[in-house]
Amino acid sequence: xxxxxxxxxxxAMFWVIPMAFLGEVSxxxxxxxxxxxxxxxxxxxxxxxxxxxxxxxxxxxYLRNNNNLNDEKSFALxxxxxxxxxxGIATGMIWARFTWDTFWTKDPQxxxxxxxxxxxxxYMVLRSSISDSRKRAEISAVYGIFAFVLMVVLIVILPxxxxxxxxxxxxxxxxxxxxxKDLKNDMRLVxxxxxxxxxxxxxxxxxxxxxxxHLTRISNGLH
Amino acid sequence: xACINPVRLIILLACLHLPIFAGLPTDTLVDLNRLxxxxxxxxxxxxxxxxxxxxxxxxxxxxxxIPSSAHxxxxxxxxxxxxGVYVDNHIELWQTEQGRIVYIEANVIEMARxxxxxxxxxxxxxxxxxxxxxxxxxxxxxxxxxxxxxxxxKE
Amino acid sequence: MSAFIPIWTWIRxxxxxxxxxxxxxxxxxxxxxxxxFVAYQATGGVQEAExxxxxxWIILLFSVVNSSxxxxxxxxxxxxxxxxxxxxxxxxxxxxxLYQMVFNLVSGCLGFCVFFLLMGFPGTNVLLVVILxxxxxxxxxxxxxxxxxxxxxxxxxxxxxxxxxxxxMVPTLMAAAKGSVFAMQGGVAQAWMYTGMLLLLxxxxxxxxxxxxxxxxxx
Numbered sequence: 001x002x003x004x005x006x007x008x009x010x011x012a013m014f015w016v017i018p019m020a021f022l023g024e025v026s027x028x029x030x031x032x033x034x035x036x037x038x039x040x041x042x043x044x045x046x047x048x049x050x051x052x053x054x055x056x057x058x059x060x061x062y063l064r065n066n067n068n069l070n071d072e073k074s075f076a077l078x079x080x081x082x083x084x085x086x087x088g089i090a091t092g093m094i095w096a097r098f099t100w101d102t103f104w105t106k107d108p109q110x111x112x113x114x115x116x117x118x119x120x121x122x123y124m125v126l127r128s129s130i131s132d133s134r135k136r137a138e139i140s141a142v143y144g145i146f147a148f149v150l151m152v153v154l155i156v157i158l159p160x161x162x163x164x165x166x167x168x169x170x171x172x173x174x175x176x177x178x179x180x181k182d183l184k185n186d187m188r189l190v191x192x193x194x195x196x197x198x199x200x201x202x203x204x205x206x207x208x209x210x211x212x213x214h215l216t217r218i219s220n221g222l223h
Numbered sequence: 224x225a226c227i228n229p230v231r232l233i234i235l236l237a238c239l240h241l242p243i244f245a246g247l248p249t250d251t252l253v254d255l256n257r258l259x260x261x262x263x264x265x266x267x268x269x270x271x272x273x274x275x276x277x278x279x280x281x282x283x284x285x286x287x288x289i290p291s292s293a294h295x296x297x298x299x300x301x302x303x304x305x306x307g308v309y310v311d312n313h314i315e316l317w318q319t320e321q322g323r324i325v326y327i328e329a330n331v332i333e334m335a336r337x338x339x340x341x342x343x344x345x346x347x348x349x350x351x352x353x354x355x356x357x358x359x360x361x362x363x364x365x366x367x368x369x370x371x372x373x374x375x376x377k378e
Numbered sequence: 379m380s381a382f383i384p385i386w387t388w389i390r391x392x393x394x395x396x397x398x399x400x401x402x403x404x405x406x407x408x409x410x411x412x413x414x415f416v417a418y419q420a421t422g423g424v425q426e427a428e429x430x431x432x433x434x435w436i437i438l439l440f441s442v443v444n445s446s447x448x449x450x451x452x453x454x455x456x457x458x459x460x461x462x463x464x465x466x467x468x469x470x471x472x473x474x475x476l477y478q479m480v481f482n483l484v485s486g487c488l489g490f491c492v493f494f495l496l497m498g499f500p501g502t503n504v505l506l507v508v509i510l511x512x513x514x515x516x517x518x519x520x521x522x523x524x525x526x527x528x529x530x531x532x533x534x535x536x537x538x539x540x541x542x543x544x545x546x547m548v549p550t551l552m553a554a555a556k557g558s559v560f561a562m563q564g565g566v567a568q569a570w571m572y573t574g575m576l577l578l579l580x581x582x583x584x585x586x587x588x589x590x591x592x593x594x595x596x597x
Contacts, residue, residue: 111548111552112549115548115549118544118545119546122541122542125538125541126528126532126538126541129538130532135531135533138593138594139532139594142528142590143542146524146586146590147545147546149586150549150579150583150586151545151546158553
């Protein structure tokens with residue numbers, strides 16, 4: 001991975017960390033100061049989406065070119081995306097505990113998030129159950145595309161269609177995500193760099209994971 | 224509202240075509256300046272602008288006669304007082320033939336402004352930097368190791 | 379249209395095979411009836427719409443997963459070679475998906491009838507609920523078929539197809555369950571919206587399956 005991207009990631013993170021605590025934020029009832037979690041929890045979900053998109057692209061590239069590297073990269077990206085998803089749910093639960101007094105609630109986006117994690121855990125099970133590397137690559141690419149389209153797209157569409165009574169920002173009369181910028185635009189200045197930082201760090205992690213697996217495979221005499 | 228403690232402060236006023244606060248124009252409904260204790264700035268969230276308006280000093284005025292209706296009129300105003308406290312005001316106004324009832328809920332939105340900003344916040348930032356720095360250091364270490372292995376295999 | 383002839387022939391062939399293998403239809407019927415009886419014995423009729431719908435869809439899910447996961451599993455090597463030379467992969471997956479969709483649609487409706495008889499019907503709009511049952515079973519069956527294909531190519535059998543299929547089936551089932559609750563409580567417009575969503579999901583699954591199956595079939 002190019003060095004300038006890694007430096008950008010670190011620089012963006014160094015900007016986000018102090019500004020997340022020091023910066024001016026929109027003052028909302030119920031949320032109070034916890035709105036700063038927006039910079040961590042929500043940005044992580046965005047980054048996970050981007051990582052999964054990259055994984056699907058590598059899957060499609062594999063199906064076209066039959067190049068094993070594409071499959072390994074797709075797997076590494078999905079691994080990191082799964083990690084981000086689990087951390088995203090954990091941070092969401094912590095946030096919920098403090099603002100809504102409960103760890104989980106009946107909300108379409110939470111359901112969608114949980115199901116995505118299940119689907120990608122199934123992907124991991126699938127990968128580990130096949131030993132032939134070519135078969136494994138093809139099947140994971142196909143399942144990955146399927147899972148991405150069905151799951152992540154439906155997390156975006158399905159909650160918008162239902163008008164649900166929920167505390168999750170954007171539903172049931174709560175100020176939507178766009179309204180958090182009502183008092184100041186300063187939040188955008190921290191939000192977008194945070195997405196950039198998480199995404200690039202995700203790519204970096206995936207890159208390292210991919211190289212380790214590649215080396216392991218070479219040293220085991222396979223490939 | 225000089226003290227910051229009360230989380231909720233509910234006032235119920237009944238007004239029969241009389242001015243609520245002496246000295247102010249007769250169509251004044253709520254004087255947020257008095258209610259919240261000095262307003263520095265405010266923001267109107269939800270207000271029927273054909274019937275009401277909020278003046279520069281945070282006074283909610285009615286523009287002429289308010290038609291009576293079965294449900295109340297709801298107005299949301301978020302204000303910041305001169306002390307820096309944020310208050311979320313929900314106002315509901317029932318207008319009937321006999322008169323008018325104004326119901327106000329003023330919630331103080333607690334933010335950690337004053338207390339944290341005088342030094343303790345830097346501890347938090349420093350801790351997060353240390354955590355991130357150690358993760359970053361581990362990433363760089365891994366990267367160096369992997370690059371070494373890859374170079375060794377190339378030969 | 380001539381491209382459809384092999385598909386139709388294969389569907390008829392599958393049906394004949396199914397009739398020959400007693401285990402298939404009877405197994406599905408058995409699963410549904412046993413679970414229905416257990417539910418009936420435990421509850422003796424349900425009055426709340428949400429609970430009723432929940433039980434119905436769990437039982438239907440069980441039956442759909444079972445029948446669709448058997449669709450690719452029983453292919454012996456001889457049959458696989460026959461299929462490889464006779465149908466192109468897109469036609470095969472379409473044939474199997476359509477067959478499973480119709481089969482599960484019918485078995486879902488039959489299951490609904492027995493459920494209706496045993497547990498009563500706390501609500502209105504029976505026909506709309508039947509439509510939702512049909513659409514939901516078909517959509518879930520299409521997904522289950524594709525996952526069975528994936529599992530069979532990986533060589534690991536029907537258990538894997540359930541693991542793969544169930545997370546992806548959850549949006550379908552959620553849409554079907556919510557739609558059924560709306561239909562029973564009189565919200566006809568929302569129920570139709572959910573039916574539309576189910577049909578879209580079904581179409582999406584079939585389209586994706588048709589596009590992606592050839593890559594699996596290269597084995």
